[in-house]
Amino acid sequence: MPSPNSDSPEFSKGRRTDVPRSARPWSGFDFIGDLHGHAGKLDDLLEQLGYEWIDGIPRHRDRTAIFLGDYVDRGPEIRRTLETVRGMVDRGDAVALMGNHEYNAIAWFTPRPDRPEEPCRRHTPIRRQLIEPTLLSLGEDTAEWIDWMRGLPLWFEANGARAVHATWDQPSIDFLDHMLTETDGVLTEPLMQATCEPRSPAFKAIEQVLKGREIPLPDGLVLTDPEGSPRHHIRARWFDSPHGKTYREHALTSDDSFPDVAIAPDAINPDSPQYGPHEPPVFVGHYWMQGSKPTRLTSNVACLDWSVARGGPLVAYRFDGETEVDDARFVAV
Ligand SMILES: [Mn+2]
Numbered sequence: 001m002p003s004p005n006s007d008s009p010e011f012s013k014g015r016r017t018d019v020p021r022s023a024r025p026w027s028g029f030d031f032i033g034d035l036h037g038h039a040g041k042l043d044d045l046l047e048q049l050g051y052e053w054i055d056g057i058p059r060h061r062d063r064t065a066i067f068l069g070d071y072v073d074r075g076p077e078i079r080r081t082l083e084t085v086r087g088m089v090d091r092g093d094a095v096a097l098m099g100n101h102e103y104n105a106i107a108w109f110t111p112r113p114d115r116p117e118e119p120c121r122r123h124t125p126i127r128r129q130l131i132e133p134t135l136l137s138l139g140e141d142t143a144e145w146i147d148w149m150r151g152l153p154l155w156f157e158a159n160g161a162r163a164v165h166a167t168w169d170q171p172s173i174d175f176l177d178h179m180l181t182e183t184d185g186v187l188t189e190p191l192m193q194a195t196c197e198p199r200s201p202a203f204k205a206i207e208q209v210l211k212g213r214e215i216p217l218p219d220g221l222v223l224t225d226p227e228g229s230p231r232h233h234i235r236a237r238w239f240d241s242p243h244g245k246t247y248r249e250h251a252l253t254s255d256d257s258f259p260d261v262a263i264a265p266d267a268i269n270p271d272s273p274q275y276g277p278h279e280p281p282v283f284v285g286h287y288w289m290q291g292s293k294p295t296r297l298t299s300n301v302a303c304l305d306w307s308v309a310r311g312g313p314l315v316a317y318r319f320d321g322e323t324e325v326d327d328a329r330f331v332a333v
Contacts, residue, residue, distance in 0.1 A: 026159055027062035028320040031283040033304030034068060034099065037075020037133070039084055041314040044333040049316060057087035066156055068285035069099025069165040069210075073130055074309040078137035082145060098152035099165045099285060100210040103187075105134060106149055110192045120196035126229070150187045154180075154209055161319050162282040166212035167238045168275055172205035179205075212286060213238040215267050217247065221259055226288050226310070234258065235287065239275035239301045242268050252287050252297075275301060281325050283317055294332055296325040306332065 030049050035042055043058075046065075051058035058065075065088055071081050088094035107121035108131055121127065138145050155173055156163040164173075179202060183191060195202040214233035217223065225231040234251040236242060242250050248258035275282065277299060285305040294315045296302045302325045308314045313332035317325070 024062055026064075028318065029064050029066050029159070029161060030060070031066045031068060031161075031163055031302075031304055031317045031319060033306065033315045034070035034285040034308065035075070035081050035085070035314070036070055036073055036101070036309040037078035037081050037137070038308050038314060039075075039077035039080040041308055041333060042081060042084060045314050045316055045331065048331055048333055049318070057084065057091060059088070059091065059093050065094040066163050066283070067094060067096040068163055068283060068304055069097045069152070070101045070285055070305070071096070071099070072105055072134040073101045074133065078134050082138075082148075086148065095156055096152055097156060097163060097165055098149065098154055098187075098210065102149040102152060103206065103210050105131060106146055106187060106192055107196055109143070109146055110189055110196065112196070113193045120193060150192075151185065153185060157280070160280050160321055160323065162280050164282065164284055165210050166284055166286040167208045168279075168282045168284070169205075169208040169213070169238065170273055171271070172208040175201060175205045176209065210286075212236070212252070213272060215242060215247070215250065215263060217259065218261070218264060218267075223257060226307075237297070238272070239298055241274055252303075253289060281319070281323065283319075292332065294330040295327050299324045301325070302330075304330075 032042075032045065046058045049060065049063075051060045053059075067085055071085055072078050075081065085094065085096045089096050104121055104127075108119055108123070108127075110120040112118045112120055135142060154164070154176055155168070162168055179191065179194070180186070187195070191202075194200065195206045197203055213236040215236045216233045223231045223234070234247050235253070237250050237252050240250065242263050244262070246260045246262055248254050248260045250263060251258050279300060281300045281302070284301070284303050287303045287305055288310070289303050289306045290312070291306065292313060294304070294306055294313070300323075302317055304315045304317055306312045306315045316331045318329045318331065
């Protein structure tokens with residue numbers, strides 16, 4: 001187990017050359033959940049974590065912030081949220097991972113390779129409604145911000161901790177790591193187009209890492225997602241085995257409307273790995289957890305998205321090298 005004040009973070013899985021290599025000794029990570037434009041809550045959280053504002057940008061005297069993605073869409077201060085995060089990254093005081101909302105924003109502006117007049121992400125009315133606040137907030141700088149988003153790392157691993165927006169799926173991460181080698185980790189337009197090709201290996205890997213593992217519901221069964229849209233799958237507890245579980249038991253967030261019947265064996269992808277109990281603690285966002293008192297999902301998996309975009313708390317986790325997630329280390333504002 002890495003001890004505080006030992007070596008500087010190695011950021012071994014950071015594929016970017018500009019991940020911070022701080023001269024400071026390592027004194028822990030503050031993992032921070034999905035922001036969705038809530039810059040005010042971010043200020044409150046960082047203040048509680050002991051950050052100080054230097055030239056308008058927060059900095060901790062010896063800790064590094066790791067943002068789990070989803071900075072844009074939904075919230076009231078999208079530009080200021082991005083400016084705060086980027087300012088911290090540029091100073092070497094933070095790492096900002098990509099969320100599915102940043103990925104979707106890039107895809108919104110990526111032409112299809114086969115029909116360049118159409119975007120990779122179709123401009124449906126529901127999607128337009130979702131991205132509109134981001135486009136309004138960024139205005140004429142939108143293209144520059146989209147370029148910044150292309151370089152956001154997709155996962156993070158250092159000093160005995162891991163982070164990813166939705167699922168730590170090692171084969172998918174290895175695939176993307178290989179794919180991104182030639183561009184130094186940047187999702188350039190050709191690489192974006194590769195990930196937009198339905199059912200391609202690149203598409204599947206991005207789906208796992210940024211959107212989570214899904215298991216289709218039995219025919220005819222439909223659930224309603226938090227946005228009110230129909231959902232034909234459950235978001236799986238990817239760290240657990242699905243075998244012998246019901247849909248309700250194996251859904252990452254679940255309620256009584258979820259079918260309490262056994263998952264059909266042919267709905268389970270035999271190639272999907274689980275997350276072993278002795279792997280390093282991993283921090284994810286993405287899942288709209290409910291409640292005001294955050295708790296871990298398992299001894300080594302924690303979700304830090306507690307639905308700030310729907311009035312829930314913004315949540316951080318203070319990591320100091322422990323091998324199990326400790327519920328006393330969550331901070332919620
Ligand atoms: Mn998300």
